[in-house]
Amino acid sequence: MAEVVAIQAVAIVLLGVLVVGLLRSHAEILRKLHELGAGLDPDATPGGVTTRVPAPVRRGEATGFDVAGITPTDQAARIGVVGARQSTVLAFLSSGCLTCGGFWDTFARPDRLTVPGGARLVVVTKGSEIESPARIRELAPPAFPVVMSTEAWLEYQVPHTPYFVYVDGPSGRIIGEGSAQTWDQVTSLWSQALADDADLAAGGEARADRELLQAGIHPGHESLHPRRRRWSPDDE
Amino acid sequence: MEKLTRSGLEIELPDGWDGRIYRREVDDDAVTRRALHAANFALPPNLGDYAVGAAERMGSGDVLVVLLEFDPDQAGAGLFANEGLPTSMGAGDFSPSAMPRAMPGRSAAQWFFSRGGRAFCLYVVLGSHGERAALLPLVSQVLKTLTID
Secondary structure (H helix, E strand, C coil): CHHHHHHHHHHHHHHHHHHHHHHHHHHHHHHHHHHCCCCCCHHHCCCCCCCCCCCCECCCCCECCCEEEECCCCCEEEECCCCCCCCEEEEECCCCCHHHHHHHHHHCCHHHCCCHHHCEEEEEECCCCCCCHHHHHHHCCCCCCEEECHHHHHHCCCCCCCEEEEECCCCCEEEEEECCCCHHHHHHHHHHHHHHHHHHHHHHHHHHHHHHHHCCCCCCCHHHCCCCCCCCHHHC | CEEEEECCEEEEECCCCEEEEEECCCCCCCCCCEEEEEECCCCCCCCCCCCHHHHCCCCCCCEEEEEEEECHHHCCCHHHCCECCCCCCCHHHCEHHHCCCCCCCCEEEEEEEEECCEEEEEEEEECCCCCHHHHHHHHHHHHCCCEEC
């Protein structure tokens, strides 16, 4: 009898350890999913629990890509993002996510819309193998280009919807990217990213000034303002 | 240079260029009639075939290329008697009065031709009539890559 009780006790302890292990594993999975941004869309959390807005991600020296795909009206389209004169905000949206619905509505009223830095707004959905062109056609804002391109989602490594990427046109550099629940949050996100970028640029100029001063080159130094040399036959 | 391909039309677009290829809406849908827009500026959505809405937004350094396919019954005759894309395109071909509506400073030119039994119109708009000689090479660079099947 004592042996049976002992065996049961050991079994209970082992089961307890197993249950604790499974709970820890489950908690770890949930934590990782949260870090990856899963659950940002209230569709995934009935009741529309407010989730935090991730900080803008900077990809360092990452450059953007042109967006190529099909429009909801079945046009083959290429949007010049890299090398364009203006910057581009790419809004990666889907037809199904509840948060995206707010953005589709906002983009339908362009008179109330401000795009930071005067950038061009382009909406990118997944391709017709995933999204219905008819549904996207219903949602498409008349004032902004909408391109259906799963390739663009892969190239920009879009982790979830909605997701926004700001690409500097002339350099093709990705200034910042991230997610938000309202357009006001997006503009705040990009204003911050653009300000950070301007600070970085200003820092670079200050660093160059310091290095010139250390080399004895002050403002007004003649090496900074070389006289135009006249051509002479001796140059031949 | 990035390729844009659709329905037998193909064009290579330099960095920063927008492009679209689509089927024109016609009464008789038994024959495919295609359209192509290419521009070195941001093309707005929902343009008409002649992309007038884009021409209205052009700056002085902008160029717009439009290729439209017409009724194949007209190919090889009259307006469409010339075969193939225009090989010589000069500043003298452009005129401010060739614009679909008055747009001060801008300039445009049209060429009609046939290719493989199909009738086409090439319509090019430049953002500045005064700078047309400087802008024309941008157009030629892109048109050299255009293929029509």
